[in-house]
Amino acid sequence: MKTVVDRFLRYIAIDTQSNAEQKHSPSSEGQITLGKMLEAELLAMGLTEVSLDNNGYLMAHLPSNTNKDVPSIGFIAHLDTAPDASGKNVKPQVIKNYQGNKIALGSSGESLCPTQYPKLLQLIGHDLITTDGTSLLGADNKAGIAEIMTAIDYLVSHPEIEHGKLCIAFTPDEEIGRGADLFNVKKFDAQWAYTVDGGPIGELEYENFNACSATVICHGVSVHPGTAKDSLVNSMTIAAKFQLAMPVNETPETTEGYQGFYHLGSMKCSIAKTEMHYILRDFDQLAMKQRKTFMREQVDKLNTNLNKGHVELKITDNYSNMKSMIEPHPHIIELAKQSMLELNIQPDIKPIRGGTDGARLSFMGLPCPNLFTGGYNFHGIHEFASTNTMQQAVSVIVKISENLAKSVSLPKSL
Structure with missing residues (x-):
């Protein structure tokens, strides 16, 4: 044996x-x-x-x-x-x-x-x-x-x-x-x-965690930087604002036990388009629902304040x-x-x-x-x-x- x-x-x-x-x-x-x-x-x-x-x-x-x-x-x-x-x-x-x-x-x-x-x-x-x-x-x-x-x-x-x-x-x-x-x-x-x-x-x-994945897609406007005043919208700037709106004490590196989190796992960046891939985790179904709602609210706030460009959010449930x-x-x-x-x-x-x-x-x-x-x-x-x-x-x-x-x-x- x-x-x-x-x-x-x-x-x-x-x-x-x-x-x-x-x-x-x-x-x-x-x-x-x-x-x-x-x-x-x-x-x-x-x-x-x-x-x-x-x-x-x-x-x-x-x-x-x-x-x-x-x-x-x-x-x-x-x-x-x-x-x-x-x-x-x-x-x-x-x-x-x-x-x-x-x-x-x-x-x-x-x-x-x-x-x-x-x-x-x-x-x-x-x-x-x-x-x-x-x-x-x-x-x-x-x-x-x-x-x-x-x-x-x-x-x-x-x-x-x-x-x-x-x-x-x-x-x-x-x-x-x-x-x-x-x-x-x-x-x-x-x-x-x-x-x-x-x-x-x-x-x-x-x-185990209830698990969701979320993709945040920030759409900007790409213009030559030499003539960009009042026309260029940098999607990475929009993405940065979104990430800064996430709770700093609800990330994997700040949580343990039964505490849930938001986690930015990867990004694909350019002037015109930035994709951010998040995972959301929580042991409680109601708390998970609130996390989804919070992300949607942040997207709505950004879109309300943007004159040009816009943000999309796609959330997918993974396991329970x-x-x-x-x-x-x-x-x-x-x-x-x-x-x-x-x-x-x-x-x-x-x-x-x-x-x-x-x-x-x-x-x-x-x-x-x-x-x-x-x-x-x-x-x-x-x-x-x-x-x-x-x-x-x-x-x-x-x-x-x-x-x-x-x-x-x-x-x-x-």
């Missing part, structure tokens, strides 16, 4: 960065490449109904090995890595028995320092895997993939551990918001599932808070909590300040909270993972499967 670290290091060697500019699924060829590798491994393990479709969705079943009437449950991770940093030529470093020091990331000049990332000090004695400072690592979400694969391999190799039917899925393009678009819930055939896509040890999440879909099924959370506690892992129940495939899948009839992976600093060159925590994530997946078959007594409320 391969270790979780062996698998992880092989998987991150494949560039699976998703690409929002591509409209087909998957949005990058590397995701199919990784999918084929995983398909072969699942077949070699003896799983049934293994299928990788043309859209990049890989599904498989590990049949029940008990005569008990055990619900079928699933474990899900995503194939792609984020577009925020390069996923090519990942060169991992393994730091044995970390002692709280500053870690140089290859020869890039970048480093991991506990002063900047205090959570490193919680990992004294762990073996860490980092980048070399030229790419992201890919723990989001190849750590989850490696953990699921290793847990299933362990269960196959230990038939004495009773379990019900386990349903496995690896999805494409989660990082660009499309992971659940073509997910076949009926084919997956689980009563509920867990995404394995979280961070530090113990994370157990069943709340899965809390309302999971709270009616408290046994799903309690099973994960009790399994962690039996492994001496303290459950850390917190809201996801982001989204997962599980959020949308929960609204598609598949309740799907999120489990930890042991990864940190996702989406950038400072990403790293604890191999100790990755191994504990494998144990949690195995324990959840085992405990469900043991018909663990489950409380009636969270």
Whole structure:
């Protein structure tokens, strides 16, 4: 049986960065490449109904090995890595028995320092895997993939551990918001599932942001600057006024916990036209509605005061808070909590300040909270993972499967 670290290091060697500019699924060829590798491994393990479709969705079943009437449950991770940093030529470093020091990331000049990332000090004695400072690592979400694969391999190799039917899925393009678009819930055939896509040890999440995207298009008037008086309207000036109207204390860098935000993610600028791409996030639906209203009011104010030029606003809903879909099924959370506690892992129940495939899948009839992976600093060159925590994530997946078959007594409320 391969270790979780062996698998992880092989998987991150494949560039699976998703690409929002591509409209087909998957949005990058590397995701199919990784999918084929995983398909072969699942077949070699003896799983049934293994299928990788043309859209990049890989599904498989590990049949029940008990005569008990055990619900079928699933474990899900995503194939792609984020577009925020390069996923090519990942060169991992393994730091044995970390002692709280500053870690140089290859020869890039970048480093991991506990002063900047205090959570490193919680990992004294762990073996860490980092980048070399030229790419992201890919723990989001190849750590989850490696953990699921290793847990299933362990269960196959230990038939004495009773379990019900386990349903496995690896999805494409989660990082660009499309992971659940073509997910076949009926084919997956689980009563509920867990995404394995979280961070530090113990994370157990069943709340996430409500999410919207907003595009603000500022239209100006382009005139040669030599003859521009009273005729040129610089769209970038309009855009700057709009951005300055956004609440300065409601941005990602100033919020935490249950606080929502507005986030200007990118801009395309010229004299005649500037596009600003925002994301809006809030855990409360009413507060999200108020955020949308606030943006519309700012656009209306600008348009009222502009003699020339104008501003457009397009808002698109992306995903909703899965809390309302999971709270009616408290046994799903309690099973994960009790399994962690039996492994001496303290459950850390917190809201996801982001989204997962599980959020949308929960609204598609598949309740799907999120489990930890042991990864940190996702989406950038400072990403790293604890191999100790990755191994504990494998144990949690195995324990959840085992405990469900043991018909663990489950409380009636969270």
